[in-house]
Amino acid sequence: MEHSIKSMGHYQTIANAMAYIRANTTKQPSLDELAEHACMSPYHFQRVFTEWAGVSPKKFLQYLTLQHAKAVISQTGNLAETADHCGLSGTSRLHDLFLSIEAVTPGAFKQLGEQLRLKYSINTCHFGNYMVASTEKGICYLHFFQDQFIALAELQQTWPKAELVQANDEHHVQVQAFFQNTNLQGAKIKLHLQGTPFQVKVWEALLRIPEGGLTSYASLAQHIGQPTASRAVGTAIGSNAIAFLIPCHRVIKSIGGIGEYRWGSERKMAMIGWEAARNQVQIEQLPEQLSMF
Incomplete structure (x- = not known):
């Protein structure tokens, strides 16, 4: 105090x-x-x-x-x-x-993406079908979709002059392994963020929310030092182009309710439940792991 x-x-x-x-x-x-x-x-x-x-x-x-x-x-x-x-x-x-x-x-x-080559692929996981795209630097786009042509159009709109090539690369493989709960052997999934300084700041704050943890828009605004900017924080969260890896699903309303989600409220609830279950399993296994030493 x-x-x-x-x-x-x-x-x-x-x-x-x-x-x-x-x-x-x-x-x-x-x-x-x-x-x-x-x-x-x-x-x-x-x-x-x-x-x-x-x-x-x-x-x-x-x-x-x-x-x-x-x-x-x-x-x-x-x-x-x-x-x-x-x-x-x-x-x-x-x-x-x-x-x-x-x-x-x-x-x-x-050049707004001119001469920039984006590789994209279509995959599926327990949260549905998703499209992932990457540059040489890392993942720049991960969307869950109902219509892959609409998802592709949104990707092209985000990077209007970039060349889009349907192909896998190491970044895509890491995302697939992540969703399959495969051991990445210490490798970190790299992200290629494109946003305003405020958006990037909000997204970086989202990355600090632990798996299984939840926060509110007001608390996140407080965390980044702008307690009156809850609405702006919500807008920045809604602009996130990298689903799940930047965990905007971990932000809920402070007065109750799951809150909106770019890829559907039902999917958001499924993500929160899945992480809570994973976190509970890890907690239950912890005493046994400790007893081994």
Whole structure:
């Protein structure tokens, strides 16, 4: 309780810091500069900002820079000019920024998927038929569908200039193994996210909800440091293009009820029940596993 009360005193300081970062995004302020503006040591500012915002000051600045860079690229189409507008030292830093947050180059973003090759495949699991698509970077699309032609049209709409090829790759195989509850031998399924900084922030928060766990839209908004943004959080969840792997099904209404789901409320209930059963089995097996050591 003491820690929470103490932390509440930092709200205005961090709110001012966020406003300062927004106003000075193109100047790329350093951590030392931000800490000095907040009258804190760099270490203390980093810790308090991350606690409140859910991301580090550097990541927050990167999100804003990326948003600005997208706007400039859309207007000018010039990468060097975009880097200069954003206060970056050159196109290599712009390139690194896009790759680190969205796993796509600024050139690929400029072309809206042109010259980008997407592999897609049709599969089935206990939640129904699904279409999965990937780039070289990872899974960019996973939809449950009733009509595969509609699903394919939605995929093409999301990546309008990309080349679509029906084929499997290692990312697809990992998704199939995941749904079949097959041991992935330590491999992690990589995701290729395409969204606004706010959407990506919400999706990252979803990935932190453990299997079998549930949260509310209001709690998720609170978790990302924007307690009044429940509606915006709901919109970002509804924009998620990667079903189940980004577990938006684990968010329900705080006043009761399962809540809406892009791929159907019934499927959402089935997912929640399936995970709850899996989690219960793991709990029941735990004492036996412990007794082996």
